[in-house]
Amino acid sequence: MLIIGNKYKFIELEKEKLKKYNLTFIKVDDKLVDNLEKHIKQNKFEIIVLNTDKKFSNKDVEYLTELQLKIHNSTFKIITIEHFLEEYLGKVYIPKDNSDISFLDNIRPFSKWQYIQKRIIDFSIAIPLGIVTIPIMLYSAYRIKKESPDGDVFFKQKRVGLNGKEFECIKFRSMVPDAEKGKPQFASEDDPRIFKWGAFMRKTRIDELPQIWNVLKGEMHMIGPRPERKYWVDKFKKTIPFYDERHLIKPGITGWAQVNYPYGDGEEDAYQKLMYDLYYIKNWSLSLEIKTIFKTAMVMIGRKGL
DSSP, X not given: OEEESOSSOOOHHHHHHTGGGOOEEEOOSTTHHHHHXXXXXXXXXXXXXXXXXXXXXXXXXXXXXXXXXXXXXXXXXXXXHHHHIIIIISOOOOOTTOSOOGGGTTOOOOOHHHHHHHHHHHHHHHHHHHHHTHHHHHHHHHHHHHHOTTSOSEEEEEEEOGGGOEEEEEEEOOBOXXXXXXXXXOOOTTOTTBOHHHHHHHHHTGGGGGGHHHHHTTSOEEESOOOOXXXXXXXXXXXXXXXXXXXXXXXXXXOTTTTTSOOOOSHHHHHHHHHHHHHHHHTOOHHHHHHHHHHHHHHHHHTOOO
8 A cells, every 4th residue: 555645644553454465655746656666676566556646637637547557557546535534544534724625524413313213223233231230330330339438339420411511421430529620631541540440440431331221311312522621622722623513413422532532631533533523423324333332342352441
């Protein structure tokens, strides 16, 4: 796989995922044409990714077309970075400078039929899951009181949901009481405010189980963008283009971003997760829902951060 240009900067997590494609990066310069042919001939790339803002002239397009015919019988394909991210990494490209808003195509609220399907899935999972995990939830309540006796078992907090409206989200408490001391802050890996059982719950997503009640009440789905606090939503809306698009649907206990990206603690992580959230909204289907559920189960069983 040959990546031309640096319009989108791949993070290490993505480079790791794409290693099987024999990743090579080249710069966009005056010798691009010569470099391109040389690289393709030497490495027999099957995918050429145009990761550049360069405006291709008619001559450039003609050259690329001829190259496909000229080199090993057109066995390589040329793809833009926007299509590449969706097809190979399951995320929507969002330019930080608002230079292109074509990514908004087909990002819209669920149709009535999609919503009905979502609610059927919600109840089909939430009710059995709630019954089956009663022993786990009772044991979690016991461990929380044992390891952090001064606080409540449950942690309730206002979060932003559908259409930007707030609701009270419930979780098992995983941090010491008054962990934030009046100032909102992200939890980080190996956060000293998190007690031992709390860390286990966060890694396995057990702390999210009480949100089954939010699902049954109709405030959340089982699968969807994770709900954020208004403080962070207001902050990210100022710096991340179209951050509010994630509120076109109800939030979820787990989501496509949660099974593809680790815990985040800042603006760049929120930007990365938004690309996954918008992919989920844009490409929602029963198969994507099932895939997210399966990957969530793998996270819980494997205790992985992704």
